[in-house]
Amino acid sequence: MGQPRNIFIGAIKMEDYEELKYDVLVIGAGAAGMRAAVAASDEGAKVCLVSKSLLGKAHTVMAEGGAAAALGNADSKDNWKVHFRDTIKGGKKLNNWRMAQIHAQQAPERIMELERWGAVFDRTKDGKINQRNFGGHRYPRLAHVGDRTGLEIIRTVQDKVIHQENIDILMECTVTKIFAENNQAIGALAYYRNNGKLVVIEAKAIIVSTGGIGKSYRITSNSWEYTGDGHALAYLTGADLQDMEFIQFHPTGMVWPPSVKGTLVTEGVRGEGGILLNNKNERFMFNYIPEAFAAETAKSEKEANDWLNGVEGAMRPPELLTRDVVAKAIMKEVEAGRGSPHGGVFLDIANRRDADYIKKKLPSMYHQFKELGDLDITKEPMEVGPTVHYMMGGIRVDPETSSSTIEGMYSAGESAAGLHGANRLGGNSLSDLLVFGNIAGYSAANFAAKCEDLTIHKSAIEGAIEETLKSFDNDNTEDPYKMHAELQDIMEKHVGIVREEKSLEEGIQKLKNMEKRLEKLKTTGGREYNPCWHLCLDLKNMVITSLAVAEAAKERRESRGGHTRLDYPEYDEILGNLNIIIRKGPEGINVIKSDKDKMPDDLSDYVAKEAV
Numbered sequence: 001m002g003q004p005r006n007i008f009i010g011a012i013k014m015e016d017y018e019e020l021k022y023d024v025l026v027i028g029a030g031a032a033g034m035r036a037a038v039a040a041s042d043e044g045a046k047v048c049l050v051s052k053s054l055l056g057k058a059h060t061v062m063a064e065g066g067a068a069a070a071l072g073n074a075d076s077k078d079n080w081k082v083h084f085r086d087t088i089k090g091g092k093k094l095n096n097w098r099m100a101q102i103h104a105q106q107a108p109e110r111i112m113e114l115e116r117w118g119a120v121f122d123r124t125k126d127g128k129i130n131q132r133n134f135g136g137h138r139y140p141r142l143a144h145v146g147d148r149t150g151l152e153i154i155r156t157v158q159d160k161v162i163h164q165e166n167i168d169i170l171m172e173c174t175v176t177k178i179f180a181e182n183n184q185a186i187g188a189l190a191y192y193r194n195n196g197k198l199v200v201i202e203a204k205a206i207i208v209s210t211g212g213i214g215k216s217y218r219i220t221s222n223s224w225e226y227t228g229d230g231h232a233l234a235y236l237t238g239a240d241l242q243d244m245e246f247i248q249f250h251p252t253g254m255v256w257p258p259s260v261k262g263t264l265v266t267e268g269v270r271g272e273g274g275i276l277l278n279n280k281n282e283r284f285m286f287n288y289i290p291e292a293f294a295a296e297t298a299k300s301e302k303e304a305n306d307w308l309n310g311v312e313g314a315m316r317p318p319e320l321l322t323r324d325v326v327a328k329a330i331m332k333e334v335e336a337g338r339g340s341p342h343g344g345v346f347l348d349i350a351n352r353r354d355a356d357y358i359k360k361k362l363p364s365m366y367h368q369f370k371e372l373g374d375l376d377i378t379k380e381p382m383e384v385g386p387t388v389h390y391m392m393g394g395i396r397v398d399p400e401t402s403s404s405t406i407e408g409m410y411s412a413g414e415s416a417a418g419l420h421g422a423n424r425l426g427g428n429s430l431s432d433l434l435v436f437g438n439i440a441g442y443s444a445a446n447f448a449a450k451c452e453d454l455t456i457h458k459s460a461i462e463g464a465i466e467e468t469l470k471s472f473d474n475d476n477t478e479d480p481y482k483m484h485a486e487l488q489d490i491m492e493k494h495v496g497i498v499r500e501e502k503s504l505e506e507g508i509q510k511l512k513n514m515e516k517r518l519e520k521l522k523t524t525g526g527r528e529y530n531p532c533w534h535l536c537l538d539l540k541n542m543v544i545t546s547l548a549v550a551e552a553a554k555e556r557r558e559s560r561g562g563h564t565r566l567d568y569p570e571y572d573e574i575l576g577n578l579n580i581i582i583r584k585g586p587e588g589i590n591v592i593k594s595d596k597d598k599m600p601d602d603l604s605d606y607v608a609k610e611a612v
Contacts, residue, residue: 017465024445025047026206028051028058028229032437033051034154036437036444039437052173052193065147066271067111069108075140081606096399096596102399102439103419106435107434110431110434130143148363170199175189175233194529196528196533202456204408206444211230213231213545215538230415238583239396242579244391247391247549248389248390249387250323252265252384253386277345280338328564330345347381395415412433423562480522483521499565511543579596581594
């Protein structure tokens with residue numbers, strides 16, 4: 001550790017900043033970041049793990065239903081190829097095929113590894129890890145711990161991290177700048193949220209695992225940390241972003257009371273037998289089954305017809321169609337006047353399972369509704385509706401190494417793009433964190449081992465500190481709280497679950513105007529425990545990522561997966577073979593169309609099969 005430096009910018013004296021030096025810096029301490037830190041440490045690297053929140057409080061805990069892995073415990077016919085096929089089909093074939101293959105092949109070992117580390121999964125009668133049904137998965141595939149799977153996983157990985165050698169943890173610490181030289185990442189500037197002190201971290205390799213962007217929207221299941229930090233940091237460093245138009249609106253968030261609108265209601269409720277009803281008590285999802293999907297999934301024409309005609313038990317419940325299909329179906333029911341009193345629909349498990357079963361399998365949902373909505377889900381249906389939940393787009397990475405287009409910068413988890421294509425299957429996120437967190441950590445450590453020591457120039461540090469403290473300028477006038485509310489209005493109105501060209505163009509112009517106003521954001525008070533300052537810094541990231549989403553959404557003139565265009569309601573065959581890349585240019589965002597990687601013929605033929 002170096003000595004604190006005292007620096008001056010103009011006539012303003014900056015406080016001392018701390019200097020740290022590591023082989024690998026991991027930004028973000030959810031399951032992906034912690035798994036990456038463990039992998040890098042295993043390779044002998046000295047690791048710094050930076051957590052915006054307290055360790056163990058990351059948004060991973062909100063992934064409740066389970067982790068998808070083809071263990072074959074609930075159905076012996078399951079295997080990695082079926083999981084791969086489901087992932088590609090769920091992603092509307094826009095996935096990076098190699099990432100999907102690696103994920104499907106390695107997910108079982110990562111789950112078994114968690115068990116060896118102490119994770120306690122629900123069991124089958126013969127003692128194996130139990131697996132439940134989930135939307136888009138052909139077989140029961142989700143290893144789970146009731147409806148608290150994410151919590152169990154993060155607890156397990158956290159316990160591994162704190163007992164691991166060579167990992168230092170900086171909690172309640174936020175990175176505001178990644179330094180790069182000659183297209184190579186060499187370190188970062190961060191600040192401690194409790195006291196405002198600055199820290200410069202030199203690192204030979206950096207892993208970005210900061211999660212999603214949900215706080216750009218008002219109705220979201222995401223926690224306060226999800227402000228697009230990693231996406232914006234990578235973009236500003238020069239890394240490519242990919243598939244930013246694809247945001248997943250989870251079909252089932254709480255819609256009442258208003259204070260918790262958007263809070264996630266796990267897909268596990270539907271996986272355990274819950275059904276969706278409109279205000280006429282109709283099980284409406286049978287009306288929204290895509291005919292092509294029924295035909296290719298059914299084992300016979302009769303089975304497909306029975307499913308489309310609402311014959312219960314003919315096939316998997318239609319409530320377990322992919323999330324994009326279910327979310328849009330709920331919206332259509334509400335728009336047609338068949339919604340629930342508070343603008344959603346009803347999710348009923350009370351009349352499908354007995355009370356003891358519900359409390360055993362869905363304890364968190366039982367307590368969540370009891371405490372937040374004064375509702376007993378063992379006796380009454382829940383009111384649910386779509387909520388911003390997950391970002392399929394992110395930093396463009398190499399599937400074999402998780403490396404970005406900036407040398408020495410890696411990404412894993414929700415901040416990385418490619419695996420999920422246009423729509424993520426439920427349960428794939430938790431196994432994604434483990435598989436690619438491990439790969440990113442291993443790759444970053446081995447890169448660092450071959451890398452010479454690099455020094456961050458003092459002028460770069462001074463510039464980054466000036467930018468970080470800019471909102472304390474007495475001449476600034478913009479209220480960050482009002483701007484945040486304005487940003488959420490823009491995103492919900494112009495870049496929501498359905499989009500069209502004219503509205504997107506209006507939204508983009510509003511966001512560009514807002515981007516100019518970022519320079520005038522005003523922080524009141526000092527640097528200790530100051531949420532106003534934190535929001536000023538977060539807003540910069542949210543506006544950058546929101547612009548990236550809107551620009552990419554404008555360019556994708558088709559409806560595919562999580563992206564729906566009213567003016568282009570069909571698939572476009574050409575766009576179905578292209579990824580949209582967001583890249584920083586001299587004048588701002590550049591939008592580039594890039595050919596997606598071609599899948600080998602044997603896997604392509606397998607995906608095209610009608611049934612497995």
